[in-house]
Amino acid sequence: MKIALLGPRGTFSEEAAYKFDKNPEIYLCNDIIEIFEKVSKGEVGYGIVPVENSLEGSVGVTLDLLMSKDLKVYREITLDIHHSLMVLPGTKLSEVREVISHPHALAQCKNFLREIKVKTRNFPSTAEAAKEISEKKLKEAAAIAPRVAADLYGLEILKDDIQDRDSNQTRFLVISKYDHEPTGNDKTSIIFGLKHIPGALYHSLGVFYKRNINLTKIESRPSRKALGDYIFFIDFEGHRKEVHIKKALKELERKTTFLKILGSYPRG
Amino acid sequence: MKIALLGPRGTFSEEAAYKFDKNPEIYLCNDIIEIFEKVSKGEVGYGIVPVENSLEGSVGVTLDLLMSKDLKVYREITLDIHHSLMVLPGTKLSEVREVISHPHALAQCKNFLREIKVKTRNFPSTAEAAKEISEKKLKEAAAIAPRVAADLYGLEILKDDIQDRDSNQTRFLVISKYDHEPTGNDKTSIIFGLKHIPGALYHSLGVFYKRNINLTKIESRPSRKALGDYIFFIDFEGHRKEVHIKKALKELERKTTFLKILGSYPRG
Numbered sequence: 001m002k003i004a005l006l007g008p009r010g011t012f013s014e015e016a017a018y019k020f021d022k023n024p025e026i027y028l029c030n031d032i033i034e035i036f037e038k039v040s041k042g043e044v045g046y047g048i049v050p051v052e053n054s055l056e057g058s059v060g061v062t063l064d065l066l067m068s069k070d071l072k073v074y075r076e077i078t079l080d081i082h083h084s085l086m087v088l089p090g091t092k093l094s095e096v097r098e099v100i101s102h103p104h105a106l107a108q109c110k111n112f113l114r115e116i117k118v119k120t121r122n123f124p125s126t127a128e129a130a131k132e133i134s135e136k137k138l139k140e141a142a143a144i145a146p147r148v149a150a151d152l153y154g155l156e157i158l159k160d161d162i163q164d165r166d167s168n169q170t171r172f173l174v175i176s177k178y179d180h181e182p183t184g185n186d187k188t189s190i191i192f193g194l195k196h197i198p199g200a201l202y203h204s205l206g207v208f209y210k211r212n213i214n215l216t217k218i219e220s221r222p223s224r225k226a227l228g229d230y231i232f233f234i235d236f237e238g239h240r241k242e243v244h245i246k247k248a249l250k251e252l253e254r255k256t257t258f259l260k261i262l263g264s265y266p267r268g
Numbered sequence: 269m270k271i272a273l274l275g276p277r278g279t280f281s282e283e284a285a286y287k288f289d290k291n292p293e294i295y296l297c298n299d300i301i302e303i304f305e306k307v308s309k310g311e312v313g314y315g316i317v318p319v320e321n322s323l324e325g326s327v328g329v330t331l332d333l334l335m336s337k338d339l340k341v342y343r344e345i346t347l348d349i350h351h352s353l354m355v356l357p358g359t360k361l362s363e364v365r366e367v368i369s370h371p372h373a374l375a376q377c378k379n380f381l382r383e384i385k386v387k388t389r390n391f392p393s394t395a396e397a398a399k400e401i402s403e404k405k406l407k408e409a410a411a412i413a414p415r416v417a418a419d420l421y422g423l424e425i426l427k428d429d430i431q432d433r434d435s436n437q438t439r440f441l442v443i444s445k446y447d448h449e450p451t452g453n454d455k456t457s458i459i460f461g462l463k464h465i466p467g468a469l470y471h472s473l474g475v476f477y478k479r480n481i482n483l484t485k486i487e488s489r490p491s492r493k494a495l496g497d498y499i500f501f502i503d504f505e506g507h508r509k510e511v512h513i514k515k516a517l518k519e520l521e522r523k524t525t526f527l528k529i530l531g532s533y534p535r536g
Contacts (some may be wrong), residue, residue, distance in 0.1 A: 042436050043498065052490055052495060054490070054492065054493065054495045056492065057328075057489060057490040057492055058489070058490055060325075078495065144526075167493065167494050169494075169495050171495055187441050198477070198480065198482055199477040201473055201483070202470065202473040202474060202476075202477045202510070205467075205469055205470040205473065206470060208470075209466070209467040209470045214466055215469070216496055217498075218469055218498060219489070219490070219498060220486055220487050220488050221325060221326070221487070222320055222321065222322070222325040222326055224323050224325055224485070225322065225384055226322050226435050226437075227322045227346065227437050227439055228319060228484055228485060230427065230485075230486060230487060265464060
């Protein structure tokens with residue numbers, strides 16, 4: 001399966017790819033728009049893009065591209081973000097003088113780093129920190145990175161799960177030219193704009209409430225057309241081919257200025 | 269009136285300050301958190317912070333600080349963003365070889381720049397571009413900046429309103445320790461969290477709809493606590509001291525996990 005994702009190798013995006021497909025053929029991209037373009041042109045069948053992290057919030061670029069490009073959501077993949085401390089094989093924790101990683105990862109492992117009392121240094125990505133240890137054979141340094149980076153760069157894991165909080169999750173979307181067939185346990189993602197009439201959002205949500213359709217995400221963003229004008233990103237339970245969902249979407253279309261159905265896919 | 273705002277001098281924040289008060293005593297800050305802190309400590313009575321631009325979207329830092337700090341919204345100021353082309357007094361348009369400004373400003377004047385066919389160069393702010401022309405006496409350069417920068421740096425305006433689109437507006441909030449007394453034509457800003465029950469947002473909005481209270485802003489952001497957990501920023505017409513608004517807020521409080529009233533203030 002040809003899959004485009006954010007490079008370099010050894011990141012959480014790559015972990016998400018392996019969760020989607022056991023034996024992926026990976027195409028690394030430099031930014032998220034390149035992933036959308038590779039899928040649009042048919043160079044790859046699927047793209048994996050981060051859409052939300054529980055600590056950092058939404059990935060604005062991804063939301064904007066879902067709005068502007070004509071691709072579908074084929075799957076969602078939610079990843080628990082586990083940080084591991086990795087070293088050259090043989091290095092002991094007591095020998096580590098410096099820990100290197102992306103500043104977000106260092107920040108998320110503050111408590112552990114305070115305990116072991118060592119210097120830290122910033123790297124552009126967790127994977128590049130792991131690569132540095134491996135390539136330069138740094139014996140007194142350790143990297144904070146995902147497990148997959150240890151396999152990739154021949155490092156040894158000294159300690160798993162060194163992050164402060166357990167609730168660090170990233171949700172990825174698999175984008176494609178088509179969405180997924182019904183499985184019986186699905187979600188649907190849509191984007192819509194509101195008319196400037198009183199109760200516009202209230203009545204739009206009523207379309208779902210009166211049919212007992214559960215919303216799992218409700219996010220609005222300024223439309224960037226005028227102040228006070230917003231677009232809504234909503235995920236709900238059910239597949240767009242189910243009768244009650246079809247009816248809801250038809251009714252919603254009449255209540256909105258536009259309605260874009262990003263697709264239906266199995267619950268992650 | 270002591271007012272803290274983002275530096276340097278000659279920016280749209282300063283234009284907003286003059287719209288709020290004819291003769292402000294200005295305290296320049298390096299970032300938005302410094303403005304909140306100066307107001308919290310009582311070093312200034314008011315702070316002016318950008319909250320949303322019609323082209324760029326919301327200012328995330330400001331929304332986060334409204335959530336985490338204990339300050340009130342005292343006024344809103346909406347500014348039409350007009351870009352002007354300014355030069356050393358005496359320089360003619362035909363003599364201009366280079367236009368300098370902040371990259372956003374250059375991007376927003378694309379059509380005009382294409383017409384006059386000159387090089388462009390990026391500066392950290394529109395005001396600093398104006399300052400450069402003035403201090404280095406650049407005779408073949410022009411800056412794109414707000415009118416207020418021309419006054420400040422002794423430049424001459426060659427052309428006003430050179431931006432591509434007319435709908436470029438920035439909304440600023442005046443923050444203070446207190447909100448504003450009722451004027452009869454007011455708005456109220458609130459933040460709340462939703463319970464994880466079906467229809468939670470629908471019922472929260474119903475509180476306003478059934479009382480004919482008009483919403484002017486509805487924005488949600490991930491709470492950064494867990495995926496699928498959002499906080500809502502809502503502005504509506506009316507003052508928190510009016511009876512029907514009081515009743516709405518009381519009912520809303522029972523439907524939400526928390527409710528923070530940022531304050532009531534005259535409509536801008």
